[in-house]
Amino acid sequence: MIPLVSNLAPLVCAALLATTGAAKLFGRQTARLAANTVLVRVFNDGRRATLALRVLGGVELSLGAALLASPVALLPGAGTALLGVGFTGYLAYAKATAPESSCGCSARAEGPIGARSFTRAGLVVAGGLAAAGGDAAWWSEVSRRPGGSALVLAAAAAMLLGLTADLDRVWLVPLRKARIRVFGHPLPPASGERVPVAATVQLLENSLAWQTAMPVVRSALLDHWDDEGWRVLRYAGSYRDARGTHPVSVLFALDVTLTVDTAPNPAVRVSLIDEETEEVVPSSVLAPVPVRTPLPLAT
Amino acid sequence: MSHSQESGGRRLDRRRFLTTAAVGGATIVGASALGGLDAEAAFADPMPSLDAAIPSAFAEGRIVAMNRNVLDVAGSHGERHLIQLTNATSIWKLRTTTAESIEVGDGLYARGAAMPDGTIAADAVWVNIVNVYVTIRGIAKDRLHLTHGSDELVGHIVPDTTTASYLGGALTADLSRTRIGQEAQVLGAWRPADGAIDIARVSLGH
Structure with a gap:
């Protein structure tokens, strides 16, 4: 040998x-x-x-x-x-x-x-x-x-x-493909899964609530938790009034089971809590999204 | 031990209070619109500061030192930043987390307000975030083998964290529809130790 x-x-x-x-x-x-x-x-x-x-x-x-x-x-x-x-x-x-x-x-x-x-x-x-x-x-x-x-x-x-x-790529990729064909996909399909937090954030970011609150929100997602069917997402923000700028917690509450696939128009609860006084800030500080007037059509 | 339990209890009490406020007297907004400030926003243009007197700031680099809540960051182009973390700073490192998970040697993107003393008061910090366009070259139980150009990458699948989006649909924990040879966009956290990526999100079929 x-x-x-x-x-x-x-x-x-x-x-x-x-x-x-x-x-x-x-x-x-x-x-x-x-x-x-x-x-x-x-x-x-x-x-x-x-x-x-x-x-x-x-x-x-x-x-x-x-x-x-x-x-x-x-x-x-x-x-x-x-x-x-x-x-x-x-x-x-x-x-x-x-x-x-x-x-x-x-x-x-x-x-x-x-x-x-x-x-x-x-x-x-x-x-x-x-x-x-x-x-x-x-x-x-x-x-x-x-x-x-x-x-x-x-x-x-x-x-x-x-x-x-x-x-x-000549031999390794075909080998891996063949292995998946023979033994099946190594990652199991998730059935009846919990909605990932990222999916709830995605749902929020596609919502009108987000657009309304965006001028107040300053941070990315700070904290999140589930409570009695709600998923609460907390962001840091600040708003201005006659007395100056105040830090707030911006809270969004969404149905924990919804995603952009199942709910294209979700209802979102939005609230602002003043970080110093712990009081709910009236929602009037949220900028209403301007209604778009349609352009006149030529007839 | 007792301290951490105590602070954990306080945290839960605070959440309870905030939930009541959020679900109780909240404004309900329906219908849909566009916009976003998730992890991807790390790569977007800086938001204008709310207060016109405070210029908004952006910083990027590797953390060379940490002193309490101040990060000393060396930028890629030789610049130096001092980044101040506050209670209102969101911290992302594969998932939403706290300042304790930041380590010296990590890379970061930070957005915030420039302070008069030259530091940046951070609104949002994304640690080790990477966003790459790749081709899937292999699928295993706990990782995806990826190529980015001619570079090979390993993308680790993190249980309860890694999500996938197919054809622009909702993010799901179901990764069983990935295929070898697919083009994908991977958003994740780079591991400085071995150069691999922990996958936060893999977007397929865009």
């Missing part, structure tokens, strides 16, 4: 390096991606960072070619392992100094450096070491043990697929 893996490692590493190397070397987005990596700060210049990323792509590509062409030689394998060590060090440096930066590993838009990037760099080290320890060319290994080789290559492909965020 071990010789099988190490003899096939050059093929797997070469495939990975060729893909990422070619994307870095020839990719049209390399310049944009380089700008998001920590390389910009290292080289102090976006163009030099882009150049570095392209050179790295060239190195990866030639290492991949060398691994494919002379799999038994020690040098390509050792070089790959060394590259992997370099990647790990670079990632650790970037993670420590600029955790939000992109890794630039596969030359695609990627989020911040995470476990996947480190695992991939570690696999490059392991693959390089395995390739250096191989004693037969991958093509002779494949022809000698086709079944085992196919299994190892399939496992390696699945592993690389899982480690590449870009390919998530």
